[in-house]
Amino acid sequence: MELIEQISLVDLLLAASFIVILTGLSFLERLRLEKDFLIGAARAFAQLYIVGGILVYLFATRHPGIIVLFLIVMLAVATHTAVARQTKRVRNIYPIIWFSLIAGSGITMFMLTEVIMRWKPWYRPEYLIPIAGMIIGNCMNGAALAAERLTADIRSNRQLIEAKLALGASSFQASRTFIIRSIRASLIPSINSMMVVGIVQLPGMMTGLIIANQSPVMAVRYQLVIIYAIAFSVGITSMLVVYQSYRQFFTRAHQLIDDL
């Protein structure tokens, strides 16, 4: 495989001039975004360099324990981010999202490593880490969307839910409409991205493979595997989040709790 075109530090500095020009325009147009541009650019620089350093280390050690530990850290950060996005938190939301992310992304990664891609060994970091990152990131968004939607819907439909309970509906039957809506809401981004992929823009992984001189056909196959895997993992994760979360709003006697 040919090496891709190298980017020198000077090239990188030249690229940073995009941000410098944008900051200048912001100043001239009084957008008041100068600080945000500079902090954003600096954070992107620092975060990516740190991750780059970690990846260099992971690729060099190739130790399964350390790679799994890195995945656990990714899952923990994703859990925290998904919980932090909730405006009103459900009881036990941390363990619910933690478990759902592990299960949703874990099942998907297992299928990818053992059934579909069959990398040898399964923990090959140059494959496992970026693909797990994409899967976990999308699951995180799905989990956050699903939990947020369910909480908002149940809080604003208290009377409707209680009217159903009073007619003999179980807590599941009374919240079923909102369970379905939440799962659908979390899956819409994945469905939308499948609908427009390749038409509006080339997705990241495919672009990366093409730049790395892989054949576009192979790049397409990789991208399809990822898109399907993301849709599956988001579906599983959001279903697990919603099916565990709705119970938190009810007592065992199918009563809606007071303090939603």
Next chain:
Amino acid sequence: MKVVVDHISKTKQLRIEGTDHRESLNVLRDVNFSVEPGEIFTVIGPSGSGKSTLLRLINRLEQPSSGRILYDGTDITAIDVLMLRNKISLVGQTPIVLDGSVEDNLRYPLSLRKTPLPASFRSTATTHVERVGLTAAFLPRYSHQLSEGEKQRLCIARALMNEPDVLLLDEPTATLDPTTANRLLLTVKALNNALRLTIIMVTHQMEHAKLVGHHTCLLVNGTIVEQNRTEEFFAHPQSAVTRSFINGEV
């Protein structure tokens, strides 16, 4: 079936918005009464006296802090809660109709069961809509387009689909104009007569209690002040508070 409310108290923890602070509120204090099978028992009292909470406790939408409620001699906590809510149906103050037609609404309570919809569903639905003063022509109508009075009637008919023994009505006339309210109260009376249905109705309007209630009790600040046969209750009130309430001073 007889309903006995036995030394019921309910304390709620009210959240102070924007803080972690909570305030205790005694909504009901040592409430006692019994409702005989086939009678209409009205609970009157000013707003915030705990009337709605009382009905929610009987339907087990809430749990009492102490005391017990007996249904046909059995503590309601010993009965499967979903079964209990079929037998003791609550119709709330604001009529909540479900999306879809009137018929869809009437099908809902039966769709919750694991058994298939009975072949007699349509005739039962027609009987119940007619009982509450609507007609079979309402069945295909979109439920959200009904008037408030029609929605309230639909909610009662929907509760009847479960064939309850006890109907709990929480201010059923609250959202209705006086003429529609009176018609609905006559419907309540007719249901009680036709089905020997035990009805516990909460209202803050004395006239409504007078019109339909066999027995009436006055609930003020979560405490029962007085209870008696309705005629006696209004003709010879024993308590000074009851007299004040009847005179519109509470």
